[in-house]
């Protein structure tokens with residue numbers, strides 16, 4: 001076993017004693033948070049109360065200061081929960097008469113608006129291709145088309161996903177790698193920005209990465225942060241259109257969906273109205289707001305306290321469920337993400353042991369990640385520390401527990417200069433960087449760091465299921481076996497529990513790597529940069545003056 005314990009504190013001052021993350025302390029934190037007392041840490045439950053109390057006590061004991069609004073340890077996060085009831089009406093009307101569609105069979109719709117009824121009355125229907133507006137790639141599927149009051153139909157994924165080699169679009173959107181423009185979240189957001197009342201994505205298994213069964217598994221429920229009436233960023237109804245239903249619908253308007261799919265791979269594509277087709281829906285909505293909390297702790301900077309380096313992990317997990325074979329009911333997310341929280345404590349401990357950093361360091365324990373990155377989204381929409389002067393957000397969300405590795409897995413290759421920092425620090429650990437295994441899954445867009453990335457803050461994510469680690473014992477094969485076992489049996493299940501079989505030496509390497517980068521940033525003057533071609537570069541560039 002050759003691991004080089006990297007001293008996080010050494011990044012702060014060479015004279016400080018080495019203070020690497022300690023597996024015994026990580027274990028103690030994980031065992032506590034994943035114990036039955038915390039009831040699986042679901043937001044809005046008694047488990048949340050205990051979790052918040054525990055997190056605040058730990059940060060206090062570590063000597064940090066409150067980092068929430070108005071000197072509090074917590075930031076309240078109002079979460080909107082909606083559930084669409086059985087629709088009274090759900091149909092397309094076309095030149096050949098009415099085409100009723102069935103929820104969960106032909107379409108799957110839901111809402112994130114806090115209204116008692118989701119209603120669309122005879123709205124015109126427009127096909128918008130992939131619905132991408134990407135100035136940095138010279139791409140705009142909308143071409144100024146007016147979508148106000150209309151229903152937009154999108155293709156899944158981004159314009160080059162299905163392109164064959166040699167097509168002009170090939171590689172413009174990362175090839176098989178998913179860009180933000182390929183995510184369903186982006187399409188719904190873009191539909192709202194365009195003023196549409198509804199958004200439907202044509203489902204196709206390869207492009208979505210999952211089957212129709214996964215699409216409908218939401219049961220018409222949705223979560224969002226509660227937004228102010230002026231900030232509504234959602235359409236009245238959003239969802240999916242089954243591939244077969246889409247083909248029929250387009251044919252009813254005299255259009256060939258397959259041909260339009262090919263046309264949508266050209267930058268010259270323009271939205272196509274389904275002439276004479278309208279969409280109508282009327283469905284009851286049950287909605288409630290539950291208030292949860294982010295915990296925020298701060299280590300104040302000695303020289304430039306207004307510049308903030310952020311580290312984050314999420315405290316929430318899946319709460320109680322049906323008992324598993326061993327009778328366990330709590331899905332306590334020992335790895336996902338109690339281990340990430342434990343990592344934050346270790347980094348905070350090491351930093352506190354050294355001299356005060358030049359910049360402030362903020363530790364965020366987010367709520368409601370599992371409901372759609374909502375704690376971090378709420379923070380990013382209501383930041384306590386201005387995002388313009390937030391240096392970076394470093395996130396830990398699931399680490400491999402199979403032992404030391406010869407590499408570290410990079411999620412979102414080519415995004416920012418933080419990946420260069422990662423490679424350099426990994427090299428001092430005797431490790432190299434391996435890009436994530438399946439970039440088409442778009443994991444870069446699916447953890448809390450992304451909420452900050454959307455607002456332009458450069459980010460780095462450590463995620464143990466993003467790719468097989470090359471383990472000291474057993475190599476890549478053993479690394480893949482760990483991923484298969486974890487994602488196959490434990491991910492989001494009661495099986496995500498602490499186990500005496502865990503070997504945290506690899507997790508320690510990753511936590512030390514994150515802590516070292518955070519320490520360097522906190523003591524330096526560098527502002528990490530998005531790389532050319534990143535979807536988030538333009539947003540950051542707009543606030544460049546604040547960092548001069």
Ligand SMILES: [Zn+2]
Pocket residue numbers: 314336337369397398
């Ligand atoms: Zn997670």
